[in-house]
Amino acid sequence: MLCNGCPPLPRLALAKAGGYAAALMRLIDRYLIREWLFPFAYCLVGFMVLWIAFDLIAELDEFAEAKLSAGEIARYYWITLPEHFFVVVPVALLLSLMYAINQHARHNEFIAIRNAGRGMLRMSSPYLVVGALLSAGLFCSNEYWLPDSLREGAALRSGNAVAEESEAPKAVELPWIADVKFHNSAGSRNWQIPAFNPVESSMSGVGDKPIVISWKWDEDQPKRELMAASALWKDGAWTLYNVRDYQPTEGFPEAHPMKFHQELRIDEFDETPVQIEGELKIAPLFEKRAHKRWSVSLAEIDGYRRLHPEMEKEKKAILDAQYQARLAEPLTCLIVVLIAIPFAAPSGRRNAAVGVASGIVVCLAFFMVQQMSMAFVGQYSAHVAAWTPHALFGGISAWQITRVR
Numbered sequence: 001m002l003c004n005g006c007p008p009l010p011r012l013a014l015a016k017a018g019g020y021a022a023a024l025m026r027l028i029d030r031y032l033i034r035e036w037l038f039p040f041a042y043c044l045v046g047f048m049v050l051w052i053a054f055d056l057i058a059e060l061d062e063f064a065e066a067k068l069s070a071g072e073i074a075r076y077y078w079i080t081l082p083e084h085f086f087v088v089v090p091v092a093l094l095l096s097l098m099y100a101i102n103q104h105a106r107h108n109e110f111i112a113i114r115n116a117g118r119g120m121l122r123m124s125s126p127y128l129v130v131g132a133l134l135s136a137g138l139f140c141s142n143e144y145w146l147p148d149s150l151r152e153g154a155a156l157r158s159g160n161a162v163a164e165e166s167e168a169p170k171a172v173e174l175p176w177i178a179d180v181k182f183h184n185s186a187g188s189r190n191w192q193i194p195a196f197n198p199v200e201s202s203m204s205g206v207g208d209k210p211i212v213i214s215w216k217w218d219e220d221q222p223k224r225e226l227m228a229a230s231a232l233w234k235d236g237a238w239t240l241y242n243v244r245d246y247q248p249t250e251g252f253p254e255a256h257p258m259k260f261h262q263e264l265r266i267d268e269f270d271e272t273p274v275q276i277e278g279e280l281k282i283a284p285l286f287e288k289r290a291h292k293r294w295s296v297s298l299a300e301i302d303g304y305r306r307l308h309p310e311m312e313k314e315k316k317a318i319l320d321a322q323y324q325a326r327l328a329e330p331l332t333c334l335i336v337v338l339i340a341i342p343f344a345a346p347s348g349r350r351n352a353a354v355g356v357a358s359g360i361v362v363c364l365a366f367f368m369v370q371q372m373s374m375a376f377v378g379q380y381s382a383h384v385a386a387w388t389p390h391a392l393f394g395g396i397s398a399w400q401i402t403r404v405r
Helices: 009-065 070-079 082-106 109-115 120-158 161-165 273-288 298-307 313-344 352-379 382-402
Strands: 177-184 189-197 202-204 211-215 224-234 237-246 258-266
Touching: 009 070, 009 082, 009 120, 070 120, 082 109, 082 120, 082 313, 082 352, 109 120, 120 298, 120 313, 120 382, 177 273, 189 273, 224 258, 273 298, 273 313, 298 313, 313 352, 313 382, 352 382
Parallel strands: none
Antiparallel strands: 177 189, 189 202, 189 211, 202 224, 211 224, 224 237, 237 258
């Protein structure tokens, strides 16, 4: 006899059965991930080595010209690894998934799982979670790691020639960027920077060329100019050193009294080092009409927009398209998972190579549509260009997963 308050036997049995089923599915999920993880690691390392080898062959002459040692070349490729992730990771994910899923299908393991009452979408959930996690990792890499790694890689190749020409040479590993001209449209300020160091967030004059900052606070007044020997960004503002301050007297435009400041902190300047570096990266791409992948972060694009609120319509369209592309690009990993499952999972007598080859062709088509959409549609509608390929291929692939037998 059951005790008072105890659940009836059928309900108790169902609860236990449900717990066993959940534990079984967790065990199956771990098994599926483990069987995929090793092929993925092999593919990732293999494709990365091949990619670096081809790049090394193409760049060998430039490395020799820069007089880089074997250790420095190895360090360069280690630093710039994130540059290759956006190609290598999706390809490695595709091939490893096609292999792992096809192996399960050949041994009828998916049939056994489905006979236990689990649908194809539930069986696919571990792979979808993997695709989502890799997409998040790719986004973080592109946003926070890639811009710095490209800068450090360029620094290793070019050395610190600019720093050696400075009036006060600095022992820095990264090169200074020479002759920077920066315009803040929102603040009507012009910067002429002989040497700019984005890593240390500092500026320096070179020889007899000081840092020159000029702006107007009133159209009826002449420009105010600051000439400084050096500058440093600290505590959220620029601090200038050895400053000659040409400040016109209000109401007397012809009077230009000069003041000297050994140290001058300017809190009203809102130009950050990130915005100045972003300007240097973004501005040349407008001239090339480049719709390729950019090495700028979303923060740098946002900073450029704030500094140039009234940019030309054509430039705004290009910038909007690239912004949306930066958001959509990491989701390539999730779309690859959706494409791979329906082509590799079906059981039957058909040749497995046909399904694998078909999946690879569809993925190649997805990559091509992505690039063509950004090149043509991106000039007119940023959201359509960036997200339509993902919605189209992802939606069709998700529908195909539900029809897998």
